[in-house]
Amino acid sequence: MKPSVILYKSLPDDLRARLDAHFSVTEIKDLSPESQQQHADALAQAEGLIGSGGKVDGELLAKMPKLRACSTVSVGYDNFDVEALNQRHVLLMHTPTVLTETVADTMMALVLSSARRVTELDAWVKAGQWNKSIGPDKFGIDVHHKTLGILGMGRIGMALAQRAHLGFGMKVLYNARREHEEAQSRFGAQRCDLETLLKESDFVCISLPLTEQTHHMIGAAQLKLMKPSAILINAGRGPVVDEEALIAALKAGILHAAGLDVFEQEPLTASPLFSLPNVVALPHIGSATHETRYGMAQDAVENLIAALDGKVEKNCVNPDILK
Numbered sequence: 001m002k003p004s005v006i007l008y009k010s011l012p013d014d015l016r017a018r019l020d021a022h023f024s025v026t027e028i029k030d031l032s033p034e035s036q037q038q039h040a041d042a043l044a045q046a047e048g049l050i051g052s053g054g055k056v057d058g059e060l061l062a063k064m065p066k067l068r069a070c071s072t073v074s075v076g077y078d079n080f081d082v083e084a085l086n087q088r089h090v091l092l093m094h095t096p097t098v099l100t101e102t103v104a105d106t107m108m109a110l111v112l113s114s115a116r117r118v119t120e121l122d123a124w125v126k127a128g129q130w131n132k133s134i135g136p137d138k139f140g141i142d143v144h145h146k147t148l149g150i151l152g153m154g155r156i157g158m159a160l161a162q163r164a165h166l167g168f169g170m171k172v173l174y175n176a177r178r179e180h181e182e183a184q185s186r187f188g189a190q191r192c193d194l195e196t197l198l199k200e201s202d203f204v205c206i207s208l209p210l211t212e213q214t215h216h217m218i219g220a221a222q223l224k225l226m227k228p229s230a231i232l233i234n235a236g237r238g239p240v241v242d243e244e245a246l247i248a249a250l251k252a253g254i255l256h257a258a259g260l261d262v263f264e265q266e267p268l269t270a271s272p273l274f275s276l277p278n279v280v281a282l283p284h285i286g287s288a289t290h291e292t293r294y295g296m297a298q299d300a301v302e303n304l305i306a307a308l309d310g311k312v313e314k315n316c317v318n319p320d321i322l323k
């Protein structure tokens with residue numbers, strides 16, 4: 001008999017067929033309490049869980065006594081209680097690598113659009129306000145040859161450093177828990193403490209995961225250290241930045257602009273950020289291209305098959321539980 005799995009995200013037809021070939025699949029809308037109640041029997045039988053978004057915590061695990069593996073269609077896994085999974089010996093699989101370059105492209109797009117006021121001026125032109133040559137009040141600031149600071153020199157940080165240094169001739173600073181030799185040798189990236197990075201960067205770019213240590217790592221005190229001409233880019237996770245402090249800093253001119261792909265609350269339908277012209281706001285599209293989202297879904301399906309077949313070789317968050 002095929003193992004039962006719960007799918008809580010729709011998949012392209014060919015990937016769904018691959019999942020069906022290996023498993024008996026119950027597709028549910030999401031992991032909300034209503035869905036959990038409605039599909040209690042399927043949850044109780046499931047050995048695998050695949051999808052994205054929604055909390056996977058001890059409460060859900062208690063409803064899934066047969067669960068052996070979770071596969072998230074994302075690289076970030078802050079919505080999973082890894083400790084609770086470890087206690088139950090449930091594998092957690094994710095999708096690093098496949099999305100790295102696309103997310104770095106998104107971050108560079110945020111750097112360029114916030115520095116050159118692309119979205120603000122696009123709206124201005126489309127509102128029919130371009131009736132004479134523009135003056136300095138519409139000028140932006142240069143990106144090339146400036147200093148770009150990266151918080152989190154992991155896979156995405158490295159891909160951003162490559163674009164910034166080799167593409168735009170930028171000086172790269174970074175802050176991470178350990179030294180990244182390759183970033184230094186390939187992109188001349190200099191490791192520094194958070195304070196130095198904030199004081200010296202023209203662009204502060206966040207590609208950090210959300211953890212207890214990174215929660216509100218950037219608050220009012222850190223924003224004050226930034227140059228008034230500096231721009232903050234966040235494509236890591238919203239709660240890494242204290243959003244209320246960011247709004248206050250932008251309103252007070254403590255920093256020049258912000259480019260945000262992630263927010264403390266998502267989806268976000270109303271925010272003081274929306275009325276600030278110097279904010280570029282995106283709906284968490286870091287990896288959202290057709291090619292990359294397909295690749296992520298494909299990796300997630302293969303990850304679940306490998307995990308439930310006992311053939312895990314990569315993409316596992318908690319491989320130690322196999323020892």
Ligand SMILES: NC(=O)C1=CN([C@@H]2O[C@H](COP(=O)(O)OP(=O)(O)OC[C@H]3O[C@@H](n4cnc5c(N)ncnc54)[C@H](OP(=O)(O)O)[C@@H]3O)[C@@H](O)[C@H]2O)C=CC1
Nearest residue numbers: 076152153154155156176177178208209213235236286287
């Ligand atoms: N906006 C979007 O759509 C997307 C957002 N993301 C976000 O980007 C994050 C990063 O992805 P990825 O680059 O693949 O992950 P990696 O694990 O490769 O990189 C994470 C980096 O963060 C650093 N880091 C972690 N904790 C700390 C800390 N307390 N202080 C300083 N540095 C720290 C790590 O440091 P060290 O090297 O020292 O270990 C590492 O360099 C994801 O976790 C996710 O939240 C990812 C994809 C899409």
Ligand SMILES: O=CC(=O)O
Nearest residue numbers: 073074075076287
């Ligand atoms: O935010 C997206 C991810 O893959 O993590």
